[in-house]
Every structure is written in structure tokens, then in C-alpha cells.
Amino acid sequence: MSSTQTTETATTEAKPFFTYGAQFENKDLVDFDENRHYGDWRDEFHKTGCVVIKNVLSKERAQYYCDKQIEWLKKFDLGFDEKAPETWTADHLPVSFKGGMYFAYGATHEKMAWEARTEPAIVEIFEKLWETKELICSFDGMNVSMPNRKDLSWSPWPHCDQNPERKGMQAVQGFINYAPNGPKDGGLVLMKGSAKLFNEFFSEKREQDDHEDAPPPEIKFMDLFLFNKKDVKWFEDHGCELVKVDMEPGDFVLWDSRTMHYAKLPEGDQIRHVQYICMTPRRFATPEALEAKKLCFEKYYGTTHWPHCNVRPSSEKPMRNGQVCPKYRAEPFEKPVITDQVLRLAGIKPY
Ligand SMILES: [Fe+2]
Numbered sequence: 001m002s003s004t005q006t007t008e009t010a011t012t013e014a015k016p017f018f019t020y021g022a023q024f025e026n027k028d029l030v031d032f033d034e035n036r037h038y039g040d041w042r043d044e045f046h047k048t049g050c051v052v053i054k055n056v057l058s059k060e061r062a063q064y065y066c067d068k069q070i071e072w073l074k075k076f077d078l079g080f081d082e083k084a085p086e087t088w089t090a091d092h093l094p095v096s097f098k099g100g101m102y103f104a105y106g107a108t109h110e111k112m113a114w115e116a117r118t119e120p121a122i123v124e125i126f127e128k129l130w131e132t133k134e135l136i137c138s139f140d141g142m143n144v145s146m147p148n149r150k151d152l153s154w155s156p157w158p159h160c161d162q163n164p165e166r167k168g169m170q171a172v173q174g175f176i177n178y179a180p181n182g183p184k185d186g187g188l189v190l191m192k193g194s195a196k197l198f199n200e201f202f203s204e205k206r207e208q209d210d211h212e213d214a215p216p217p218e219i220k221f222m223d224l225f226l227f228n229k230k231d232v233k234w235f236e237d238h239g240c241e242l243v244k245v246d247m248e249p250g251d252f253v254l255w256d257s258r259t260m261h262y263a264k265l266p267e268g269d270q271i272r273h274v275q276y277i278c279m280t281p282r283r284f285a286t287p288e289a290l291e292a293k294k295l296c297f298e299k300y301y302g303t304t305h306w307p308h309c310n311v312r313p314s315s316e317k318p319m320r321n322g323q324v325c326p327k328y329r330a331e332p333f334e335k336p337v338i339t340d341q342v343l344r345l346a347g348i349k350p351y
Contacts, residue, residue: 028168029284030130042128045172049195050255052247056121062178062249066273068112069144069178076105076327082271088146095318095325099152099265100145100272104318104325106332108139108302114336116176116275117345125252126279129172134351136285136344139296139303140276143175145186147266154265157211158191158227161305162257164202166223169195171257171280173305177247178273185246186266187274188253191232193240195256201234222310227260235260252277257305276305284308285347293347300331307347 032046045051057065070082073093080092096102107113116122117137127133162170181187194201209228232242244264245253255261266272285293285308292311296303301313318325336342343349 029170030281032169040128045129045254045256048192049259050190050192050245050253052245053125053252053254054248055250056125056252057119057176057250059249061119062176065112065116065176065178065275066249066271069142069273070271072107072110072112072333073144075333078327085146085148088149089151090320094327095320096144098157098263099149099154100143101141101263102144103141103302103314104316105327105329106300108141108314109297109300109336110332111334111336113139113142113275114342117277117279118339118341119176122176122252122277123279123345125174125254126172129254130279130281132281132283134282134344135279136282136290136293136307136347138276138278138305138307139293139301139346140278140305141302142276143263143272143274145263145266145272147184147186147268147270147272149265152265155211156189156264157262158189158209158232158260159262160194160198160225160227160258160260161223162198162225163223164198164206164225167199169256169258170284171223171278171306171308172254173257173276173278174252174254175274175276177251177253178249178275180249180270181245181247181272182268182270183244183246184266184268185270186264186272187247188245188255189242189262189264190245190255191235191240191242191260194235194260195258197235197238197240198258200238201231206231222312223257223304223306232260278305278307279345280307282308282344282347282351290347297346297348 041051041053073080076094078092079087081087094105126135209226211226289309289311292313296313301315304310304312317328340349344351
């Protein structure tokens with residue numbers, strides 16, 4: 001997803017939203033030769049704008065993260081039990097967005113989130129993609145979605161996370177998948193091939209869909225465009241295909257942020273476990289954006305999935321029944337171990 005981190009976590013503070021790195025680059029930030037042959041997943045990625053990279057983490061390591069995420073949900077003491085589906089309701093869970101995306105409560109800086117961001121095999125994906133070791137990461141959330149929740153209404157919300165004014169490949173999103181994720185287990189739905197048609201689609205004036213989950217207008221999302229049904233058809237008519245991405249524990253998925261996508265709720269009996277991760281070259285960031293990242297890191301605020309710009313410190317308090325959630329906390333339960341690598345990825349320490 002993951003820049004739409006608001007609806008249930010609406011702010012209680014009247015301060016204006018501020019966003020750093022607001023410049024819109026109108027070209028690719030890196031030149032990729034269309035005819036180059038990589039001999040690995042990059043060939044598929046550059047062709048279709050998305051790719052699943054298999055077995056990035058071992059099954060055991062993926063299970064470790066599933067366990068950590070469940071442990072985290074239980075730390076709120078709201079009666080959640082992963083073995084008792086009757087407790088899979090909002091009353092027993094911390095406040096999330098779209099039924100399972102967690103951005104508040106310091107979640108984006110939990111030790112487990114930073115452990116995932118510093119997994120060598122995950123960092124290596126972004127090093128290969130951008131062809132540099134000098135990367136910075138977003139402080140994005142995780143997704144733990146229980147299947148068949150009766151207390152949620154849901155409808156597809158096809159969107160892309162790049163402003164139409166930004167042209168070319170400027171960010172590539174991803175997540176590490178921790179649990180088995182087959183056709184009934186919800187998750188990522190992508191319009192394969194849509195990134196390449198971004199300029200053509202937006203060469204005409206397009207109106208955003210008025211979706212029930214659209215962020216409130218006072219929150220200026222610079223990098224979000226909600227598509228309507230006609231737009232979905234436009235991409236299908238131009239040879240794209242809407243696919244639900246199936247993944248095994250330890251698989252990683254990458255997609256160009258110009259790609260139309262959304263997340264579906266699970267309908268089987270498997271809980272979905274995901275950590276969103278995104279890295280871009282540090283050289284893309286302005287000093288102002290790096291300063292904003294430092295603030296977010298120090299205060300345990302999350303960001304959008306954009307590592308180098310659109311750094312919108314998310315300091316909103318989670319709201320429950322019109323009040324700040326009584327379980328609100330401003331820091332992680334388990335703080336990350338601060339290493340040079342963490343500080344570099346956070347943008348605080350230069351390379
Ligand atoms: Fe998204």
C-alpha cells in the first residue's frame with residue numbers, strides 16, 4: 001500500500017501537516033537500459049514493473065516474524081487470541097487501517113521491523129535494484145490481517161502510490177511475506193504492466209475515484225491516486241492484467257510505485273503476515289528530507305513508503321470510538337538495536 005495510513009488513525013492535533021521533499025521530479029531518477037539483460041529477477045521486474053523474489057528468508061525465519069507479530073498484538077492486552085477467531089475483532093486488536101495495516105503505537109520502529117529492514121538478503125534486493133549500497137529506507141508499517149472478519153466492510157480500492165506529476169521510476173515498493181499466502185489468503189492485487197502506461201494514462205486529465213477509504217482532504221497525500229472502475233478497464237484494454245500475487249513464507253514482492261494495486265482481505269483460515277519495506281538511494285534525498293527522517297526516527301513516527309521524499313511524519317494518535325485509543329503509546333514495546341547500519345538506512349548517518 002502504503003501511503004494511505006490515516007483513516008482510523010486520524011489526528012487529534014490541529015497542527016498543519018507538513019511534508020518534506022515535496023519537489024516533483026519529472027524524470028526517471030536512474031537510467032535503466034531497456035535492452036540490458038541481467039540474468040536474474042530484474043529482467044522480469046523491468047519488463048512488467050513487478051516481481052516476486054522467492055525464498056529471500058528461510059521458512060524458519062519467516063515463522064519467527066509471524067510469532068513476533070502475534071506477540072505484538074497480544075501485548076496490548078485486549079484479549080486477542082490468534083487461536084480464537086471470536087477475538088478477531090476491532091475490540092481485541094490495536095487500531096489498524098484497512099483491517100490489518102499497523103502504523104501507530106511506534107509499530108514502524110519495533111525491533112522486529114528494523115530486524116526485517118536489515119536482513120542481508122532484503123537489503124541486497126534493493127542494492128541490486130538501484131545498483132548502489134548507499135540506501136535509505138522508509139519507516140513503513142506491517143500488515144497482520146485475520147481472515148473472515150465480520151466487523152469490517154471492504155471494497156477494492158485500486159490506487160497507485162506515485163503522484164501523476166512524478167514521471168518515471170522514482171520508487172519501488174515491496175514487502176516481505178511471512179505466512180503462506182494462496183488464492184484465498186488475501187493480499188496484494190496488482191495491475192501487471194500498468195507502471196509502463198503511467199504517462200499515457202495521465203496524459204489526459206483524470207479525476208480520482210471518490211472511494212469511502214480516500215484520505216480526508218485536509219491530509220495532503222502527494223503520492224496517492226485512487227482509480228475508478230473505468231480506469232481499471234482502461235488498463236485492461238491496454239493489455240494489463242489484474243493479478244492476485246500468491247506467495248510463500250520468506251518470499252519478497254517488489255512493484256514500481258506507478259503500478260495500480262490494492263490489498264485484499266483474507267477469506268481462508270490463514271492469518272496474513274507482512275512487513276512493508278522500501279529503500280531508495282540516499283542521493284535522491286534532499287538535506288531537508290533527511291532532517292525530517294531524523295525527527296521521525298527519534299520520535300518513533302512512521303512515514304509513507306517513500307524513503308527519500310514525501311517524508312510525512314505520521315504522528316497521528318490512533319482513534320477508537322471517537323477517542324484516542326486507551327492503549328496509545330508513543331514508542332515501540334521492543335526498541336530496535338541501534339547499529340551503524342540502522343542509522344545509515346534511517347538517513348541519519350552518511351555512508
Ligand atoms: Fe499502496
